[in-house]
Amino acid sequence: MALVVQKFGGTSVGDTSRIKEVAGHxxxxxxxxxxxxxxxxxxxxxxxxxxxxxxxxxxxxxxxxMDMLVTAGERKAIALICxxxxxxxxxxxxxxxxxxxxxxxxxxxxxxxxxxxxxxIQETIAEGIVPVVAGAQGVSGSGxxxxxxxxxxxxxxxxxxxxxxxxxxxLYTDVSGVFTADPRLVPHARKISEISFGEMLxxxxxxxxxxAMRSVLVARTYLMPLHVRSAFTWEPGTLVKDANFHQQEPDxxxxxxxxxxxPIISAVTHDSSQAKMTLLAVPDRPGVAATVFxxxxxxxxxxxxxxxxxxxxxxxxxxFTVAKADLSVGIENMETIMAEVGGKGVTANSxxxxxxxxxxxxxxxxxxxxxxFETLAAHNINIEMITTSAIRISCVVDESDMEQAVLAxxxxxxxxxxx
Amino acid sequence: MALVVQKFGGTSVGDTSRIKEVAGHxxxxxxxxxxxxxxxxxxxxxxxxxxxxxxxxxxxxxxxxMDMLVTAGERKAIALICxxxxxxxxxxxxxxxxxxxxxxxxxxxxxxxxxxxxxxIQETIAEGIVPVVAGAQGVSGSGxxxxxxxxxxxxxxxxxxxxxxxxxxxLYTDVSGVFTADPRLVPHARKISEISFGEMLxxxxxxxxxxAMRSVLVARTYLMPLHVRSAFTWEPGTLVKDANFHQQEPDxxxxxxxxxxxPIISAVTHDSSQAKMTLLAVPDRPGVAATVFxxxxxxxxxxxxxxxxxxxxxxxxxxFTVAKADLSVGIENMETIMAEVGGKGVTANSxxxxxxxxxxxxxxxxxxxxxxFETLAAHNINIEMITTSAIRISCVVDESDMEQAVLAxxxxxxxxxxx
Numbered sequence: 059m060a061l062v063v064q065k066f067g068g069t070s071v072g073d074t075s076r077i078k079e080v081a082g083h084x085x086x087x088x089x090x091x092x093x094x095x096x097x098x099x100x101x102x103x104x105x106x107x108x109x110x111x112x113x114x115x116x117x118x119x120x121x122x123x124m125d126m127l128v129t130a131g132e133r134k135a136i137a138l139i140c141x142x143x144x145x146x147x148x149x150x151x152x153x154x155x156x157x158x159x160x161x162x163x164x165x166x167x168x169x170x171x172x173x174x175x176x177x178x179i180q181e182t183i184a185e186g187i188v189p190v191v192a193g194a195q196g197v198s199g200s201g202x203x204x205x206x207x208x209x210x211x212x213x214x215x216x217x218x219x220x221x222x223x224x225x226x227x228x229l230y231t232d233v234s235g236v237f238t239a240d241p242r243l244v245p246h247a248r249k250i251s252e253i254s255f256g257e258m259l260x261x262x263x264x265x266x267x268x269x270a271m272r273s274v275l276v277a278r279t280y281l282m283p284l285h286v287r288s289a290f291t292w293e294p295g296t297l298v299k300d301a302n303f304h305q306q307e308p309d310x311x312x313x314x315x316x317x318x319x320x321p322i323i324s325a326v327t328h329d330s331s332q333a334k335m336t337l338l339a340v341p342d343r344p345g346v347a348a349t350v351f352x353x354x355x356x357x358x359x360x361x362x363x364x365x366x367x368x369x370x371x372x373x374x375x376x377x378f379t380v381a382k383a384d385l386s387v388g389i390e391n392m393e394t395i396m397a398e399v400g401g402k403g404v405t406a407n408s409x410x411x412x413x414x415x416x417x418x419x420x421x422x423x424x425x426x427x428x429x430x431f432e433t434l435a436a437h438n439i440n441i442e443m444i445t446t447s448a449i450r451i452s453c454v455v456d457e458s459d460m461e462q463a464v465l466a467x468x469x470x471x472x473x474x475x476x477x
Numbered sequence: 478m479a480l481v482v483q484k485f486g487g488t489s490v491g492d493t494s495r496i497k498e499v500a501g502h503x504x505x506x507x508x509x510x511x512x513x514x515x516x517x518x519x520x521x522x523x524x525x526x527x528x529x530x531x532x533x534x535x536x537x538x539x540x541x542x543m544d545m546l547v548t549a550g551e552r553k554a555i556a557l558i559c560x561x562x563x564x565x566x567x568x569x570x571x572x573x574x575x576x577x578x579x580x581x582x583x584x585x586x587x588x589x590x591x592x593x594x595x596x597x598i599q600e601t602i603a604e605g606i607v608p609v610v611a612g613a614q615g616v617s618g619s620g621x622x623x624x625x626x627x628x629x630x631x632x633x634x635x636x637x638x639x640x641x642x643x644x645x646x647x648l649y650t651d652v653s654g655v656f657t658a659d660p661r662l663v664p665h666a667r668k669i670s671e672i673s674f675g676e677m678l679x680x681x682x683x684x685x686x687x688x689a690m691r692s693v694l695v696a697r698t699y700l701m702p703l704h705v706r707s708a709f710t711w712e713p714g715t716l717v718k719d720a721n722f723h724q725q726e727p728d729x730x731x732x733x734x735x736x737x738x739x740p741i742i743s744a745v746t747h748d749s750s751q752a753k754m755t756l757l758a759v760p761d762r763p764g765v766a767a768t769v770f771x772x773x774x775x776x777x778x779x780x781x782x783x784x785x786x787x788x789x790x791x792x793x794x795x796x797f798t799v800a801k802a803d804l805s806v807g808i809e810n811m812e813t814i815m816a817e818v819g820g821k822g823v824t825a826n827s828x829x830x831x832x833x834x835x836x837x838x839x840x841x842x843x844x845x846x847x848x849x850f851e852t853l854a855a856h857n858i859n860i861e862m863i864t865t866s867a868i869r870i871s872c873v874v875d876e877s878d879m880e881q882a883v884l885a886x887x888x889x890x891x892x893x894x895x896x
Contacts, residue, residue, distance in 0.1 A: 172736035256675040300719040317591035345854035355843040366863040424774040435764035444785040447866030
């Protein structure tokens with residue numbers, strides 16, 4: 059029987075009636091002829107509440123104890139799902155990350171999966187019992203409980219799906235799929251029926267919040283097809299796989315869409331979670347970038363969109379984006395480094411947003427970049443930074459311009475829903 | 478019978494003995510149980526020679542006539558291949574691009590495929606006759622012969638493979654596959670047995686010369702597996718498909734390679750064909766980038782690695798790379814634009830090279846960027862520009878440092894062949 063991993067996010071299991079509904083869906087899957095393996099996040103805002111409890115106790119929060127604390131959330135959820143399944147007559151058995159065989163490194167609050175030893179899960183499946191696995195957790199080599207971090211349940215699900223040879227990993231969430239833009243910003247955004255791993259990766263890397271980027275990386279590496287779909291409407295969502303782009307319906311409006319070597323724009327993403335830091339007038343000599351980004355790596359900061367551009371005068375500005383939450387620690391460390399290497403100083407701007415156009419073929423069509431910049435200019439939106447990849451162009455703009463930029467680009471590149 | 482498109486590049490059919498050898502391989506493929514459809518480039522340096530003839534006649538070279546001229550090269554090659562096949566008792570029939578149904582736009586010397594109407598090819602296959610199709614050519618809507626440009630034969634092959642439903646497109650060339658770095662620079666580079674479309678695309682976008690980037694874009698869009706291989710040794714080469722990365726042999730030296738959520742470095746590429754242009758102190762206001770890149774698009778320049786970084790003082794430097802051959806026309810046009818928009822001026826540096834690290838997972842591992850910059854610093858190599866994507870980090874360095882940079886990175890990231 060084909061194995062299907064079904065992962066349910068926090069809002070999907072937000073209260074007991076939702077848990078019953080999820081259990082009903084798992085039962086339905088089983089009856090329909092696939093064997094479900096369930097991965098579940100903590101209920102609703104439970105993880106937030108656990109952090110809040112810790113904050114009320116102390117600000118000194120050693121990672122080991124924090125991981126012990128927050129992983130309690132998923133433990134509750136797996137037990138409740140198993141109870142609800144048993145109530146429906148579906149035999150089920152709960153597993154913590156450790157029990158499910160998730161071996162991770164020892165980086166508390168942000169552990170990486172090193173290996174999965176899924177024997178117990180496989181034995182449970184062989185017994186005809188549905189395994190229900192706690193998301194986002196594992197055990198380190200030294201036997202400590204570890205937490206994979208926010209969004210880690212998606213990664214748990216995809217990695218487990220690969221480890222047990224599932225044919226599909228379904229990620230149930232509170233949205234009905236992946237859209238051509240955030241439907242909250244762009245009311246006429248369209249749900250994407252199929253998208254490739256590469257485009258999905260660029261989308262999650264530039265602001266599309268679900269699925270978690272790490273899980274897309276794992277899916278892409280191991281070619282595990284994902285189905286991102288709603289646990290509320292249960293309608294078909296977005297299939298992430300080696301998408302065969304030409305099977306998507308061409309836009310009848312767009313003449314260009316009819317041609318074979320056309321650029322294919324998939325989506326517009328945005329991200330206002332990042333701030334921009336600029337290291338000013340850094341001496342243009344070997345080793346400066348290495349010093350900067352080794353420090354960044356040691357701080358485990360999630361840096362993105364590195365831009366360095368040497369001017370004539372033997373100095374260079376290095377800019378990069380960093381999570382707004384990490385900005386103060388970033389500035390502090392970079393000021394130290396500027397003092398060491400002799401740079402002029404550090405500036406930061408947290409009122410920025412990145413708007414990205416994702417799609418294939420833009421690299422061989424310089425007109426795509428020109429059209430993107432023209433569209434922004436036509437709306438009087440200034441561009442602060444530009445970076446490009448083979449399937450993406452990103453512009454950093456003022457945060458107040460973000461919404462208009464997304465709307466304008468979505469429309470300019472023919473992504474709007476047919477009227 | 479499974480259809481296989483076999484494309485033979487210029488050196489593969491460089492002289493009549495090579496043409497006979499290629500015909501022998503086509504016969505062997507046929508006998509082995511696949512039905513071959515052949516795409517062929519002009520023989521050896523023939524295309525160069527045709528351009529040289531034109532240059533000796535006149536410097537005024539209207540695109541229509543140039544396309545008529547250079548497409549004669551492939552016409553010779555397809556006829557000779559058919560003669561050689563007939564000599565071996567294999568019935569074969571030659572087709573120009575137009576006869577094969579390649580409808581293109583009207584951009585002479587750089588035409589894009591709009592549509593393929595492969596009826597004649599399909600009828601020929603149905604008769605059991607091997608079609609031999611001229612690479613890199615088509616016909617425009619107005620009935621003119623068009624040339625797809627250098628490297629266009631790869632694109633012809635991939636597009637035709639998709640149009641006729643072939644199961645594989647073999648690109649025969651003078652190298653034995655795709656390597657972890659250019660073997661001329663890195664003697665211990667390894668041949669990659671399998672690589673994904675996404676990584677292959679980033680490699681060709683950053684300097685890997687074969688296969689042609691446009692053909693990889695088409696293959697990626699239509700999920701046509703490619704086999705890049707040698708027409709001299711006939712050994713198995715590199716399969717470009719939805720590579721299942723974990724099937725590649727892990728490097729026993731690299732502990733990190735053993736873990737599931739590891740960064741997977743595929744290759745180091747380099748490109749010294751590009752020059753860097755910087756537009757200095759451009760007013761930081763909406764529309765400037767649009768003006769610049771619309772002009773670039775209108776000039777049909779292949780621009781890459783756009784970097785814009787706004788400093789504090791209301792002005793911005795915009796840098797980008799452009800083919801060295803296009804540098805003078807680029808400078809001329811940008812100087813005009815600088816005068817229009819009020820920028821300080823244009824600088825250019827053609828003594829640069831771009832070195833890129835390609836691989837999955839680097840975005841979630843800031844240590845990869847740090848290690849790349851540290852490796853360059855350890856060799857006293859200065860970095861002029863940096864850009865990143867989800868699966869690539871590129872650094873622009875001095876051209877004289879390129880070779881050492883490639884060697885150092887190849888070694889630092891564990892790509893060297895096991896001793």
